[in-house]
Amino acid sequence: MDLGIAGKVALVTAGSRGLGRATALALAGEGVRVMVSGRDVDSLERVRADLGLIGVDADVRAGDVTDPEEPARLVAATLERFGSLDILVANAGGPPPGRAVDQSDEALELALNANLLTSVRLVRESLPHMRSAGWGRICCITSYTVKQASPVLALSNTARVGLWGWMKTAAHDLAAESSGITVNMACPGPHSTDRMKELGGSGVMGDPADFGSTVAFLCSQQAGFINGASIVVDGGATLAL
Numbered sequence: 001m002d003l004g005i006a007g008k009v010a011l012v013t014a015g016s017r018g019l020g021r022a023t024a025l026a027l028a029g030e031g032v033r034v035m036v037s038g039r040d041v042d043s044l045e046r047v048r049a050d051l052g053l054i055g056v057d058a059d060v061r062a063g064d065v066t067d068p069e070e071p072a073r074l075v076a077a078t079l080e081r082f083g084s085l086d087i088l089v090a091n092a093g094g095p096p097p098g099r100a101v102d103q104s105d106e107a108l109e110l111a112l113n114a115n116l117l118t119s120v121r122l123v124r125e126s127l128p129h130m131r132s133a134g135w136g137r138i139c140c141i142t143s144y145t146v147k148q149a150s151p152v153l154a155l156s157n158t159a160r161v162g163l164w165g166w167m168k169t170a171a172h173d174l175a176a177e178s179s180g181i182t183v184n185m186a187c188p189g190p191h192s193t194d195r196m197k198e199l200g201g202s203g204v205m206g207d208p209a210d211f212g213s214t215v216a217f218l219c220s221q222q223a224g225f226i227n228g229a230s231i232v233v234d235g236g237a238t239l240a241l
Contacts, residue, residue, distance in 0.1 A: 004221025189234020
C-alpha cells in the first residue's frame with residue numbers, strides 16, 4: 001500500500017535505538033525525509049547509515065530531548081535542514097521500574113518530564129508549522145500501560161496515563177479547528193528491544209519493525225480520520241479490548 005506520504009518530513013525523537021529506530025526506518029521506507037534525534041552518537045551514526053541504504057534524504061541530531069529547551073532546537077534544526085515539518089513521532093526512554101509507594105518526588109518529576117512534558121513540548125513546537133501547511137500527523141510512542149497498569153512500572157503508568165489524557169484533549173482541540181492534523185498514540189507492549197532486556201522481559205515479544213509499520217500507517221494519508229486513538233500493539237497482552 002502506498003501510504004501517500006512520500007516526500008513529507010518527519011521528526012522522530014529517541015530514534016537511535018529500539019522502537020524509535022524501527023519507526024524512523026519504516027517512515028523512510030515510505031519515502032519520508034527523516035530527522036532522527038537521540039543521545040548516543042554511535043547509535044545515531046548507525047541509523048544514519050541504515051537510512052542511507054534506503055535512499056531517502058535523512059539526518060540525525062544528538063541531544064537530550066528531555067532538556068526543556070531541546071524540543072524547540074530540534075524543530076528549528078528540522079526546518080533548517082528540510083524546510084518543513086509534517087510528521088512528529090514523539091518518543092523518549094522509559095523510567096526505571098519500581099513500586100508506586102516507593103517513589104520519591106524527584107523520581108516522579110523526572111518521569112513526568114521525560115514521558116509527559118517532553119511530548120507536550122514537542123507537539124507545541126511542531127503545531128505552528130503543521131497548521132500553516134494545513135496537514136500534519138502527530139504520534140506519541142507510549143506504552144500499553146495506558147490501558148492496563150503494570151504493577152512494577154509505577155512511574156511509567158503515572159506519566160503515560162497523564163500523556164494519554166493530554167493527547168485525547170489535544171486531538172479534540174485540533175479536530176475542532178479543522179486543522180488537518182491528527183493526534184494519536186501508539187502503545188507498545190513487550191518488543192525485542194534493549195529496553196525490554198533492561199526490564200528483564202521474557203516470553204513472546206513483538207518485532208520492532210512491525211511496530212514501526214503501525215506508526216507509519218498512523219502517520220499516513222489514509223489515516224486522516226483516525227484521531228485521538230490509542231492503538232495498542234502488544235500481541236494481546238492486555239486483558240481489556
